[in-house]
Amino acid sequence: MERYDQIANSAEFQRLRRSKLLFIWPIVLLFLIYYLTLPILAGYARPLMNAFVVGHVTFGYLYGMLYYLVAWGLAFLYVAKARQFDEQAKILMDKYGRKGA
Numbered sequence: 676m677e678r679y680d681q682i683a684n685s686a687e688f689q690r691l692r693r694s695k696l697l698f699i700w701p702i703v704l705l706f707l708i709y710y711l712t713l714p715i716l717a718g719y720a721r722p723l724m725n726a727f728v729v730g731h732v733t734f735g736y737l738y739g740m741l742y743y744l745v746a747w748g749l750a751f752l753y754v755a756k757a758r759q760f761d762e763q764a765k766i767l768m769d770k771y772g773r774k775g776a
Contacts (some may be wrong), residue, residue, distance in 0.1 A: 682771050691763050698756055702749055709745055713738055 682688050715722055724735035734756060 678771060682767065687763075687767050688725065689768070691767065695760055699753075702753060706745070706749055709741070713742070716728070734751070 713735075716738070724733060724738075726734045728734050728737050
């Protein structure tokens, strides 16, 4: 238990934790804003949602289809950044020793 307290109180762990939080929360907020904007626009901005953008594709359909690109893009970004966090955590664990070592 002593080792875990030592890690939790270390400056490296605090930086890792802070950088994770500063990355995760803006991503979550960005997705929620994007996700909730569609029903709001559908209810209150019907002329915009019914406007044709390309051929027979309306802005509403385009916005809805972009959900998939945004979700996949954010997931890809998260996975790439999570690998960096995992590497930092591994370095931290190696520095303070692994369980059973």
